Amino acid sequence: MTTLNEAREAIYLAFTTAWGSETDFTFDNEDHKPPTYAPWVRLVVRHEGGDQETLGSVGNRKFSRTGRVLVQVFAPENSGVERTDELLTKARNTFEGVTLAGTTVRFHGVTTREVGSSRREKWFQAIVDAPFEYDETR
Numbered sequence: 519m520t521t522l523n524e525a526r527e528a529i530y531l532a533f534t535t536a537w538g539s540e541t542d543f544t545f546d547n548e549d550h551k552p553p554t555y556a557p558w559v560r561l562v563v564r565h566e567g568g569d570q571e572t573l574g575s576v577g578n579r580k581f582s583r584t585g586r587v588l589v590q591v592f593a594p595e596n597s598g599v600e601r602t603d604e605l606l607t608k609a610r611n612t613f614e615g616v617t618l619a620g621t622t623v624r625f626h627g628v629t630t631r632e633v634g635s636s637r638r639e640k641w642f643q644a645i646v647d648a649p650f651e652y653d654e655t656r
Contacts, residue, residue, distance in 0.1 A: 520583075520621045520622045520623060520652040520653060520654055521654060522565055522583070522654075524621060525563075525565075525583070525585070525621060525623050525650075525652050526563050526565075528618040528619075528620065528621045528623055529561075529563050529587055529618065529623065529650075530545065530561070530563075532612060532613070532616070532618050533561050533587075533589075533612060536608070536611075536612040537559070537608070537609075537612070540605070540608060541556065541557050541558050541559055541605065542556065542558040542559070543558060543559040543560070543561060544558070544559075544560050544561070545560070545561050545562075546560065546561065546562040546563065552592065552641075555594050556594070557591065557592060557593040557594070557597075557601055557602065557605060558592050559589060559590065559591050559592070559605065559609070560589075560590040560592070561587065561588075561589055561590075562587070562588040562589075562590065563585065563586075563587055564585055564586050564587075564588070565583065565584075565585040566584045566585050566586065567583070567584050568581050568582055568583035568584060568654075569581065569582050571653075576656070577655070577656065578655070579655065579656060580653055580654070580655050581653070581654045581655070581656065582651060582652075582653060582654075583651060583652050583653070583654055584649065584650070584651045585649070585650055585651075586647060586648060586649045586650065587613060587625075587646075587647075587648040587650065588645055588646070588647055588648075589609040589612075589645065589646040589648070590643060590644075590645055591605045591606055591609065591643065591644045591645070591646070592641040592642070592643050593605075593641065593642045593643075593644075594640065594641065594642070595635050595640045595641060595642050597642070599632075599642075602632075602642065602644050605644075606630045606644050606646055609646040610628050610630055610646050610648075613625040613628055613646070613648035613650075614628040614648070615628075621652060622652045622653040623650055623651075623652040624650060624651055624652065625648050625649065625650045626649060626650070626651070627649050628646065628647065628648045628649070629646070629647050630644065630645070630646050630647075631644065631645055631647070632644045633645055
């Protein structure tokens with residue numbers, strides 16, 4: 519059984535373990551001052567929905583839950599895309615085709631896309647979008 523919070527914590531652990539000190543990173547809804555001239559990453563976990571899979575008494579019902587991880591990669595504008603591509607690949611490989619140990623969290627259909635530059639903030643952004651699902655019994 520995996521709960522919403524257990525899923526989020528397992529995702530955070532998988533990311534921090536795989537990412538190490540590759541770049542500065544932050545999680546969603548945290549105060550963060552990005553570096554001035556170096557790439558950095560924001561990890562966002564969004565739970566989306568679910569369906570009841572089985573009937574039964576409370577404590578024996580199975581629910582299928584869905585969500586997605588967004589890994590936002592920010593690189594200084596005019597710094598080229600080679601480093602951004604390396605970071606996208608590392609983030610994609612962290613989740614693509616993975617089931618997180620000790621949970622029922624499974625990733626599928628992971629994609630990457632370049633968002634482009636934000637002229638106001640001077641960052642080039644690219645995103646890894648990693649949909650996931652997990653089972654919850656309650």
